[in-house]
Amino acid sequence: MKILVAIKPVPNPDEKVKIKGDGSGIVLDNIKMVVNPFCEIAVEEALRIREKLTGEVVVVTVGPKEGEQQVRTALAMGADRAVLVEAGTDLDSLAVAKVLAKVVADEKAELVLMGKQSVDDDNNQVGQILAAVLGWPQATFASKIEFVADNKKANVTREVDGGLETIEVALPAVVTTDLRLNEPRYASLPGIMKAKKKELKVVPLASLGVDTTPKVKVLSFAAPPLRAGGGRVADVAELMSKLKNEAKVI
């Protein structure tokens, strides 16, 4: 099966987010960029599917050239080759999805896997938009993927508000990954060495002929209202008394 995995580099989610003084963006100096955690899960799932069904795993990212580093991480995990569509950081979800649709068509992928959301923009959109642009079925928030009907269909279990839901999708399809799908492997040292030699094709955005004029623009960033926490109580008796008499919530 030919699987395309779309990944996004994001600032390390365990580091504290600092907003620039003028609100124009996020301070990224000295912040390590990593593969978006949900995208790592997508890469891992693609590798597991390839281990079972054979095929090829192609990683694609859309963004600045520096993203090459995170693409190499995915190659080091075991992906076969990669495509980097070189673009600015101002593309919105619609533009990224349209660019990905071009790559999917060029690659004749049978399955697209991607994270359900990136932990920087928290949009949770690109996979679904891509499915619509391609006219393909979609299954979001996947916690389990099982192939059926001679691998022409997949049963995807989804993490939804009330519990779990399973839907069947005919392939080709777009599946977005949730936390419980798998535990991504670490890149091994031999994997890292091998990744350096794997094909990484850089495609200029302009060569794809996609209109990427943004329809969604983030104009500025502000810090959320600060919470005045840090209050302490000595024991359960004081806690319960304060909840009752001071906060009046019990």
Added chain:
Amino acid sequence: MADILVVVEHQEGVFKKNTLSVVSAAKALAGLTGGEVDALVLGDGAAAVADTAAGTGVRKVLLGEGAAFAKYLAVAYAGAVAQVVKAGGYGAVFAPASTFGKDFMPRLSGLLDAPLAGDIVGLEKDGDKLRVKRPMYAGNAIGTVELVGSPLLLTVRQTAFDPAATGGARAPVEKVAVTAEAGGTAFVSRQETKSERPELTEARVIVSAGRGIKAQENFKMVEELADQLNAAIGASRAAVDAGWAPNDWQVGQTGKIVAPELYIALGISGAIQHLAGMKDSKVIVAINKDEEAPIFQVADYGLVADLFKAVPEMITEMKKLKSA
């Protein structure tokens, strides 16, 4: 501006209250730009849902019924909503930022080539331009976003808008004809997490447990405390990943966003991703052995203690309070 459409969420014929906050957000937009707010219900035997929606102060309710909507499928929903939007000339479409809205609204964005802002917490006008506010970076930044084009697609963070009142004068319910194409998808099964407790996103009190609870069987103690407080139960990602709690209990950036009157965090360290889901709670209690745990920085009442001692004491105290 053109009229505004709210897509009503329901679970196979049971109206979901998150739609009430969506109606409020839609009315806030109507207040800024003009236009009327209509509701759309898609379902099979969803007349009761339409009736509830009709009492929320909307102009009218559009009811699209058909066997194809008996089970929710994003492909069918997005296609049907697109038809209604085009036929009615709607200038904006609203839905809850639940796993329902987050599933089909982006697909609608792709179908209509229309801008979507997810999880919005505010709307404002800057001159004649509309701006929306939405949390990014796990809620550590609030982005001010401009949308270009039409219709505007918005999913609404339930905790950011007061719910619209129900039971008002009934607006007319009009049937609409929509075709449903499931486009290569089919419903297979659903495993509902059964609970007698209030829903996480609707509860007044939430008792939540994390890694510190150590084992699934220890959730018994959490349940007992929750019973005393008539609370819903939540969990951190660590507790869900460990298999101690079902996925839909997860509170955080990628789980449920909650803002109850009282949030009690038991053995939760307070990772950024968890704080993103609960830091707008009115009162936060944290109980943790580790006095350096980041959860204490957002807690109104922090107690450095062994939760296996503290929680049984809380249960006893609650029983005393109730019998007093």
